[in-house]
Amino acid sequence: MARKDALALVWLAAPAMVLAGNDPLLRLFPTATEVPGLQAVGDARHCGGGEELTALYDGGFERYVQAGVTSASQRFFTVAGGNVEITLHEMKDDKAASTLLASLCKDIKAPVEGGIFKPAKGNLCTDGGQDSAYGYLAVGKLLAMVSFDRSDIKTTRAILAAVAVRAAAATHAR
Numbered sequence: 001m002a003r004k005d006a007l008a009l010v011w012l013a014a015p016a017m018v019l020a021g022n023d024p025l026l027r028l029f030p031t032a033t034e035v036p037g038l039q040a041v042g043d044a045r046h047c048g049g050g051e052e053l054t055a056l057y058d059g060g061f062e063r064y065v066q067a068g069v070t071s072a073s074q075r076f077f078t079v080a081g082g083n084v085e086i087t088l089h090e091m092k093d094d095k096a097a098s099t100l101l102a103s104l105c106k107d108i109k110a111p112v113e114g115g116i117f118k119p120a121k122g123n124l125c126t127d128g129g130q131d132s133a134y135g136y137l138a139v140g141k142l143l144a145m146v147s148f149d150r151s152d153i154k155t156t157r158a159i160l161a162a163v164a165v166r167a168a169a170a171t172h173a174r
Helices: 002-022 049-054 062-067 093-108 153-174
Strands: 040-046 071-077 084-089 111-116 121-129 133-139 142-148
Touching: 040 049, 049 062, 062 071, 062 093, 084 093, 084 133, 093 121, 093 133, 093 142, 111 153, 121 153, 133 153, 142 153
Parallel strands: none
Antiparallel strands: 040 071, 071 084, 084 142, 111 121, 121 133, 133 142
C-alpha cells in the first residue's frame, strides 16, 4: 500500500516537475529563507515572448515585446498579511533591461537607484502609496517587477534584493 501511495504521489507531482523544468526563471523567485514569511501561492506561470505574453498581461503586452522581453514568469505570494505579485522578464540584453527599467521607474515617478546586492550589481526603483508598493529591478538581462498590496516598501525592496542575489548566483553558475 505504501508503494502504491508513493507511486501515486510521483504520478501527481510529475507534471509540476516538468513545468518547473521548463521554466528557466523559476529558480530566481525568492523564498522564505531570503524574505521571512514569504509563501508561494500556486504555481508560477511561464511564457515565451511575443503574443504569449498575453498570458501575463491582459493588454499592453506590446510594450514588453517592443522592449525586448524574450520570456517571462509570474508567481503570486503572501507575506506580512498581504499579497505580492512577482513577474520576472528575461530580456534580449542588458541594455534592453536597463531601458525598460528606466521607463517603468518614470511611470511611477521614482528615481533609478544603483545598488550592489552581494555579488550582483543592479538598478532599481520603488514607490508606495497608501495601499500598495511597487518595485522594479534590472540585473543583467533580468528585469523584475514586484507589486505588493501593502504600503510596505521595505519588504518590496527585500524581495527585489533576494531576486538580485539569485540572478547573480545563476549568472556566475553558468
